Amino acid sequence: MDSNIETKKKFQVSKGQSIAILTALTLLYLMNFADRSVLSVALQPMKIALGLTDTEAGIIQSVFSIGVGLLTIPASWLVERWSRRKSLGLMALLWSLATFATGLATKLIHLVFTRAIVGIGEAGYNAGSTGWLSVVFPKERRGLVTGIFAVGTVLGTAAGLIIGGIIITKTGDWRLPFYVFAIPGIFLGIWAFFLKDYATVKEAGEGAISKQYLIDWIKLFKIPSFTYIVLGQSCWSFFFLTFLGWLPTLLIRAYNLDAAGAGSIVGLCGLIAVVGPLLGGFLADRWQKHNKCARAHTMLIVQILNFVLLGVIILICGKVALPIIIVLLALQMIVVANVNPVVMSLIMDVVPLRHRVSSFALSSSILYGFAALGPWFVGAVSDAIGGGATGLITGFLWSLPVLFGAVVFYFILTRYYVKDSQCVIDEVYHEK
Numbered sequence: 001m002d003s004n005i006e007t008k009k010k011f012q013v014s015k016g017q018s019i020a021i022l023t024a025l026t027l028l029y030l031m032n033f034a035d036r037s038v039l040s041v042a043l044q045p046m047k048i049a050l051g052l053t054d055t056e057a058g059i060i061q062s063v064f065s066i067g068v069g070l071l072t073i074p075a076s077w078l079v080e081r082w083s084r085r086k087s088l089g090l091m092a093l094l095w096s097l098a099t100f101a102t103g104l105a106t107k108l109i110h111l112v113f114t115r116a117i118v119g120i121g122e123a124g125y126n127a128g129s130t131g132w133l134s135v136v137f138p139k140e141r142r143g144l145v146t147g148i149f150a151v152g153t154v155l156g157t158a159a160g161l162i163i164g165g166i167i168i169t170k171t172g173d174w175r176l177p178f179y180v181f182a183i184p185g186i187f188l189g190i191w192a193f194f195l196k197d198y199a200t201v202k203e204a205g206e207g208a209i210s211k212q213y214l215i216d217w218i219k220l221f222k223i224p225s226f227t228y229i230v231l232g233q234s235c236w237s238f239f240f241l242t243f244l245g246w247l248p249t250l251l252i253r254a255y256n257l258d259a260a261g262a263g264s265i266v267g268l269c270g271l272i273a274v275v276g277p278l279l280g281g282f283l284a285d286r287w288q289k290h291n292k293c294a295r296a297h298t299m300l301i302v303q304i305l306n307f308v309l310l311g312v313i314i315l316i317c318g319k320v321a322l323p324i325i326i327v328l329l330a331l332q333m334i335v336v337a338n339v340n341p342v343v344m345s346l347i348m349d350v351v352p353l354r355h356r357v358s359s360f361a362l363s364s365s366i367l368y369g370f371a372a373l374g375p376w377f378v379g380a381v382s383d384a385i386g387g388g389a390t391g392l393i394t395g396f397l398w399s400l401p402v403l404f405g406a407v408v409f410y411f412i413l414t415r416y417y418v419k420d421s422q423c424v425i426d427e428v429y430h431e432k
Contacts, residue, residue, distance in 0.1 A: 017196050018136045022145065024191050025129045026152040028092050031185040032122050033156030035099040036064065038164040038177045039115065041248045041263035045174040052108060054387055058379025060111045061245045062372045067119020069369030075124025076361030084132045085197045088125060092189025095121025096182045103178030119368075127360030132197070134348045134356060144285055146341035146348075151274055154337050158270035161248065165263020174259075217358050224416040225296075225350040226359060228409045233343060234367040235405035236303065240336060242374030242399065243310065246392055251325075254318035254389035265326055273333035295349065296417040299342045300410040305335045307403050314396045318389050346413075350420040374399060 039061065047057050079087040098117035105111045130146065137145045164177035221227050248262040257265075287294035309332040317325055344360075351359040381398060382391030 021136050021195050022133065022148060024188065024195055025088075025133065026149050028088070028125070028185070028188045028192065029129065029149060029152030030156035030159065031092070031181065031188060032095065032125055033153045034160040034181050035095060035118060035156075035178075035185065036122075037157040037160030037244075038099075038181055039064075039102070040245050040266075041161050041165040041259050042168060042174040042177060043245075044249045044252050044262075045168055045259055046111075047249075049174060050106075050108065050111075054379040054382040054391065055376065056108055056379075057249075058246075058375040058377070060108070060115055061242075061375035063112050063116040064119040065241065065368045065372035065375075067116040068123045069119075069365050069367075069372060071120045071123035072127065072361045072365040072368065073358075075120075076127040076358060076364075079124050079128035080131065080355075080358055080361075083197055084128050085192050085195045088128050088132075089189045089192035091121050091123070091125050091128075092185050092192060093121075095125075096185030096189065099178050099185070100182035103175035103182075123364070124361060127358075127364055130344045130348070130360055131356045135353065141285065146344040150337065150341040150344075153340055154270050154274045154333075157244075158267040160267075161263040161270065162267030165248070165258075165260040165267070168263075169258050169260035217355065217362060220351065220355060220359050220362060223350055223420050225413055225420040226347065226363075228413040228416065229343060229346055229350075230363045230366055232299070232303065232406045232409035232413065233363060234370045235402050235409065236306070236339065237367040237371040238374045239310070239396075239399050239403040239406075240306070240339075241371045242378055243396060245375050246378060246396075250317065250389060250392045253392070255322050255325075265322075266329065269326065269330040269333045270337075272330045273337040275334065292418045292421070293414055295342060295346050296410070296414045298338070299346065300407070300414060302335055302338050302342065303406045303410050306332070306339075307400075307407055309335060310403065311400055314393055314400070317393060346417070350417065350423075352423075 043057055043061075046052070047054075052060075075087070075091065095118045098114050098121055102111065102114040102118070105114055129149065133145055133149060160177075160181065163180070167177045167180065168174050221230075244266075247266055248259070251257050251262040251265060252259070283298075287298065291297070309328060313325065313328050313332065347359055347363065348356065378392060378395030378399065381395035382388075385391050385394055
């Protein structure tokens with residue numbers, strides 16, 4: 001840290017300012033996921049309108065993850081070395097404009113380009129936001145704060161699916177939802193420019209670009225807990241992001257639903273799941289007071305439940321009545337809603353502040369790069385055996401062993417988490 005650090009004013013925000021930051025970042029996260037999920041409910045009508053194969057539809061989903069994976073590290077470098085409020089504001093403007101442009105697409109190449117840009121725009125958002133929130137609120141409240149922040153993912157996913165599905169069914173136009181969801185992100189992105197930020201954490205004499213700073217990124221993998229979190233999240237993301245992207249299409253094919261019906265089912269299950277991150281974050285915080293390994297144990301339990309519930313849903317989908325699938329989906333969504341807040345708290349706990357945004361970036365880049373293979377893989381398997389609901393289910397079943405890898409890696413994490421978390425101290429100062 002700078003040798004003159006004691007002359008600087010410690011970063012402190014009022015209750016109102018901290019709430020404003022959390023509110024703005026959560027609303028942006030909501031739009032972030034709405035812009036992602038609206039593609040899921042538009043996928044089947046888009047596929048029919050443009051004459052796409054399942055493989056091509058999978059590619060459209062995959063390029064988003066590729067965009068996130070490739071740009072997360074440079075985007076997060078910008079966040080951590082320049083300014084969180086400026087960087088996140090620009091990101092929101094970029095992904096919102098790209099979402100609008102998705103509605104203008106008339107060919108596969110157009111969709112590939114616009115969805116890749118959406119991914120690029122969203123690349124550093126999660127990392128930058130969570131790094132910012134980690135110092136706006138006390139460490140003891142991280143589980144609750146990240147739970148509130150993660151509500152944006154649940155509500156955003158639900159909004160994209162429900163509202164997007166209704167718009168498509170009522171108008172017969174798969175393009176219109178992309179226009180509708182682009183607008184709020186633009187206004188929220190502008191709001192981000194006016195939030196209170198903290199100064200970039202640097203060593204004495206360090207400039208914006210530092211060789212040692214970049215070298216230290218690699219050293220993050222010398223933190224065992226961080227390594228196993230990344231491996232566990234990569235396995236989870238490969239399967240679940242693929243499952244969620246194809247889920248409305250699967251329900252349309254398996255139960256002969258329209259876009260509004262499929263989108264409403266998945267979206268309403270998501271709305272029910274809003275209790276997940278709030279309750280899970282709160283309980284993890286309480287448990288952490290009595291068990292220093294509580295957050296790691298929480299994630300292990302969550303991943304075990306994920307594996308069991310998703311496996312059952314895939315095996316019986318199309319073979320049982322739709323209400324049974326809806327109940328299981330609601331339970332699964334409640335469970336999976338805990339993943340983001342708990343994993344964000346885990347990373348905050350084991351990574352020093354100087355590289356906290358970078359750690360989120362590295363983990364996101366790796367997991368999205370791996371997850372990008374999922375939608376394409378399932379689409380290719382589906383085409384190979386004739387498509388339909390059976391094709392998608394077969395693709396999911398072939399991918400299920402990857403999800404079990406998350407259980408294995410989070411089990412190993414429980415052996416290292418306590419020791420690694422005891423080495424981290426938080427202390428930051430005001431932005432000039």
